[in-house]
Amino acid sequence: MTRADERRSDVPKAVVKVRKPRKKRPPKTPDGRMAVLDHLRELRRRIIWAMVFIAVGAVVGWVLYLHTLDFLKQPYCDVPAKYRVVSAAKGAPPCPLIYHGVLDGFTARLKVSVISGMIFTAPFWLYQIWAFITPGLKKNERRYTISFIAASTVLFAAGMSLAYIVLSKGLQVLLEQSGYGTQAQLTINDYLSFVTLMLVVFGAAFELPLLVVMANMAGVLSAKVLKKSQRIAIFLIFLFAAVATPSTDPFTMCAMAIPMVILFEAAVLFAVIHDRRKARRKAVERADPHLEDDAPSVVDPIPQRLPIAPSDSWSDTT
Template sequence: DGHSPPGLGRLGQAHHAAAGPAGQAAGGLSAMAIQTAPADGRLGDPHDPDDARMSLMEHLTELRNRVVKCVIAVAAGALLGFVFYQTIFDFLIEPYQQLCSTFDDGQSVSGCRLLATDPLEGFSVRLKVSTYGGIALAMPVLLWQIWRFVEPGLYAKEKRYAIPFVLSALALFVLGAGIAYWTLPKALVFLTEIGGDNLATAYSPSKYFQLITYMMLAFGVGFEFPIILVFLQLVGVLKPEQLAKVRRFAIVGIAVLVAVATPSADPISMLALMVPMVIFYEVSIIVARVLLRRRKAAEAVAT
């Protein structure tokens, strides 16, 4: 109309024509909103830390929703574990049955059973086995919920490392638990023989499942060692050169840590955990050097 201030879009002109000074003010605000919108047309992504920040209540609500989903997943897994309890039980008791096959009293593997000394022990063992099985079955869901909770706070370059780290951590944990399961029969044989021939072997279900659970957990967590080292090097807390210089002290520290963390305290299990951790120590240095070189090369190209 010849009186509209320059630089306003059609929305600002409409406000100017309709309401005079008030329209000009509203139009100016609209123009500012239009002009400050991203060039790609996005109005803001709540999952992008550059675009939005969640309030404390929103964080708590999001955390509650994720926790509820995790609890539901574990409950569903525990229900499946309760239904398929016998299958899980047979899998977990296999190392003990291998121990029985070494006895000279003519006891068959099929007759090798755990000794329940409490009327309620059978029910409590079923609940524990079902719960542990439920957590194992729900692990993919748990990891996914954790990832979805922390994802909005990560930048693109951090997300690039996050998925490989999560997948590697899961694979290494399963590998560590598998090695613990594989070494357990040998550990049981050692622990039985070291007590002498005057001891009769009859494990209670609670003690046995506590041992096998702690063994698999200790090995699984121990196999996360390279993930932690690589992460600390990528964020700058540690440097590959530092780890290489203190290699001897690190090996001694690993030996002490393994001796304390291994529940069975037998040399077979300790070696089965210590040797991979020493190898992982060296591998983490190599991997970190490669990733840091790639990062420097990418930064050089960007500049």
């Protein structure tokens, strides 16, 4: 090897970086089907994104904790002062919530922050659930699903709003049961658990008419069955309200049961209208039958012999 070759070999060669191709999402068939492992990877990806959104919302909820706590404490502050302890210290809040453990204040703030984050970012993590489910649905099923999601969101919000309105009266009914000369000094963890449970129970209870409508549209519950079982259903609604309400007082029970009965009657009315339209549509289809594009035609397996014309008529025509 010559000196020129040695000099050439001493020169450092440029390092060429080979860019790795990005991993593409698993291909889907036209009907949205994927392999089981691909489904699990997609589910993992959607869950991670949902947790990221909730975590970001929890940070916002941590910052807005004091405003959220004041909002949640308002029903307790609306209770007359003779039923709760009022702080006499200068500058103290009018309706304080106490805690005993060292970590109780931190856990209460963390709990409120996570719940607030779930509420703030609900459209984003609900979209992740929707994006995971929607590829396997048909076009008409996607349209109905969007309507049901919107209706369920409105009903859940309405139930939580009603719970917040009646919460003050329910607390007063409960606290005055201890009798004259007693006052309540609630801990922050117990109070927040009670308020959260009330809001969630009322919101979930208002989803009942939506479940009835879904069952009717799926053909599981007909309007005839619903009309026959109306009295039993109303009794079960009041029984559910008596058991499900955390306060267990008659005022809160009626505040939950009466709107549920009204919504149930609206669902029964919807079922009646839906079944009438369905029966009318079937009657039209029976009167004017037509084959769908993918419906097989009925073919006689044994072909019949064609009629043979008489010989005289054949000769005449020819």
